Amino acid sequence: MQKIYLFNPDHDLALAQGGDHYVAPPHARQLQHDLAALPLWYADAGSLLVVPDVEAKSWVNDMQSRVMAILPQEIKNHATATFFPWGWNRVERKRLIRLGAQPESLPAERVLDHLRQLSHRRTTILIHHELEQRLEKKFSPVPVEVDTLQAVLDFASRHPGCYVKTPWSGSGKGVYHVVDATDPYFRNWCNGALKRQGSLLCETGLDKTADFALEFYCNGSDVDFVGYSVFSTDFHSQYNHGLVETTSNLSKLIKKQCPAIDDIKACLVEILGTIIDPGYLGHVGIDMILYRDDRGDIKLDPCVEMNLRTTMGVVSSAVGMMMGKRGQFSIAHSSTGFQDGEVANRLYLTPIFSDTKYCAYIDFNTE
Template sequence: MTKKALYIFNPEHDLALASGETNYMAPASARQMASELALLPMWYAEEGSVVLAPSAYNLDYVKKIQELLGLSVDLMTEPELASERNLDIHPWGWDIAVRKRLLDLGVEESELPSIEQLDKLRSCSHRSCAVELLPQLQLGACFCGESFYLTIPEEWKSFVESHDTCLLKAPLSGSGKGLNWCKGVYTPSISGWCSRIGNQQGGVIGEPLYNKMEDFAMEFRSSGNGRFDFAGYSQFRTGGSGAYEGNLLISDAAIERNLSEYIPVEEIYKLRNRLEQELLLRFGTIYNGYLGVDMMICRFPDSPVYRIHPCVEINLRMNMGVVARHIYDRYIYPVSTGAFQISYYPSEGAAWSAHKEMEETYPLEIEQGRIKSGYLPLVPVHKKSSYRAWILISKSVHL
C-alpha cells in the first residue's frame, strides 16, 4: 500500500530547533504565521497529497485553486489525522516539538523519526557546520568568505575588536533572527548577548561584513539513502536586518544569466558539483528532503571585483527558494516572470486592503493552465489576516 504524503507548514521550526525543547511554544507571531499560511505547502506538494490545515476558511480557496490550475492536493484537518494510517509526513522542518505535536494528534510513533535522528539533524543544522564547510568551497580567485565558530569570551571580544564592522550569529536561530551587527566595540550588551547564546548553544559565529550585490541559493534534494540531486537555483531578496523578503520567479537559466554578469558560469557549475559531493558526504544518510545553501555575490575593490561567498548558511529544511522554484516551474507561463513574496501587516485590515487593491490592479490571466500575468494570493486572505503569501506575474516583474 502506498503511503499518502502529508505536508505541514511549521515556520517556527528554526526557533524550535534553537530552543531544543519538546514542549516548545512559539511566539504568537510565529503561531499566527503558521496558521494563516498553513496552505503554502500545496504549491510544492506532490500530486495526490494532503496539507494539514483547518478547513473552515481554507476549503473554498483550495477548491478555487484546484479549478483554476488543476492542483490535485487536498486538505486534512487535525481531527482527521488520528484516523489516518500509513502517512509519509513532510513538515517544513523536523524537530522534536513538531514530533511531539504529531504524537499528541494521534500519529503513530512508527511513522515519525526517532528522537536520536532528530538530535542528529539538530546538530547538523548548527551553523558551525557551515563554518566547517566554507573552506572546502574556496575553489579559486572567484570565491570569498570567512566564518569562525567562537566558543570563549576572549575570542568574542578579540573578534569584534579586530573588525571595524562584523556580524555575530547565534548558531541556531530563525531567518534574520539571532544576528548581532557590531562596529568594532565590544559593548556590555554584546558581551551579555554572547554569554547568553554561548551558554545555550556552545558558542557564537563571527563573520566579517561583505559588500553584498546579490543573494542567491542552490537548492538540493536528499533521498536520505545516499542520493543527492540539484533541485534548482533561488534568487531572493533580504531586508536590512537579514530577514527574507521575497524571490524572483524566473527560470534556472535566467538566474544563471543574472549571476554570470558577475561570475563566469563555469565557476558556478564548479561550485555546484563540489557542493553536491560535500553535502552528500555530510548529510547523505542523515537527512531526507530539500535543503538550501544560501550564497552571495560580493564586490571587492581589487581584482576579481566580484566573488561568490559560497556558504552563508545551510538550511536543512524546506525553504522559500524551493517553493518559488516549484511555483515557477509548474504554474507560470513560459515567457512570463514575476515575484513571490511573503508580507507582514501589523495593523488589522491592512493585509486585506492590500490584497483587494492588487486583485483589482492586476487581474489574473491564465493560459493553458498556467499563469500568464496578474496577482494571485497563495493562501486565503481575510479581514483579520496579518500575513500574505502572494505572487505577481508579468512579462518582466522585478522584486
C-alpha cells in the first residue's frame, strides 16, 4: 500500500469554516509552501511526500531520506494510494480529488463531518469526565461551554485570569487569556466568535508549571501510543517551541511530577478507541498541563486540548528518537527571508530558498 503524506497547516482554519469552499489566508498558504517537507521526519519508510515545486522536491530527494518527494500534479499517478495529510477535512478531500486522487481511497464526507464534531473543544469535557470516572479520581476544573456573551462575562467575573476559547482553532489560535473582562475588545471578540461558531469554552486559569502532550496513532478504533511532547507556550497559549528528546527521557521527565501518567495513558487509549470514528487513520494529540493548586501541590489537567491531527509534537518526538540527543524544536518566521548558511549545532528540517518566510529547525545541545 503506497502512502502519501501532505502538510496542510490550515486544517484548523478549514474546520472552523466548516464547508469545502474554504480559501486559506496568505500567511497560511506561505506556511504550507515553506514547511511542506516537514512530514519527511515522521513518515513511514518508502512513502511519498507532496511538495510544491521542483526546488523542494530536489531538497527532499537529496536528503537521501526514506521518503521520496512528488509534485501535486503527480498525485494522479498514485490515485489509489493512502493519503496522510496533517489533518483531514472536507477542503483537503476536495483538493486531493481535484488533483486526481480516487474518491474511494479517501475518507467519506460523513466520516470527515464526524471528525469535525470530535475536533470541537467540547470533546475535552467528555475526556475529562471519562478519565475521572474510569480512574475514580478528580482532576482539574472542567471547561464550561456557553453560548451567550453574558454567560462568558459571568464566568470571567468568577474566575479572574480565565481562558476563553473558540470551538475550533489550533496552536493557541482562538484562545483569549482574559485580563480585563470589561475591555470592549474582549467583548467584541466574544460576540464575533459566538456569531461564527455558536459557542465558547471557558476554562479556569491555573498556575501552570509545564506543558506536555501524549501523542497517539489511530487506525480506526485501534489506538497506539507513539510518544510524548514537551513544549512551551506564550501568554495566550500559542506554541513557542518543543523539547527534542528520546521517548524514554521524556517519560522520565514527566513521571517525576506526574507518577500516574502510565495509568492515564492506558485509559486514554481506551477512551480514544471508543470515540474516534472507525474511518480515521492518523494522529491524535492530547495536550496536558501541570499546575500548582492553592496549597502549592503539583496537579494535572489531563486534557487541555485534543488535536485530531498531526502536531508539531509528533515531529519533535520522531526527531528525538531518530537523533537520540537533546535539542529544541522551533518554527521561525521572517518577512525578509533567511540566510541559507550553516548555524552551529542546528539542523534545518525544511529547506531555505530565496522566497522562504518560514522554516523549521532544531538547535542541539540546548539546556
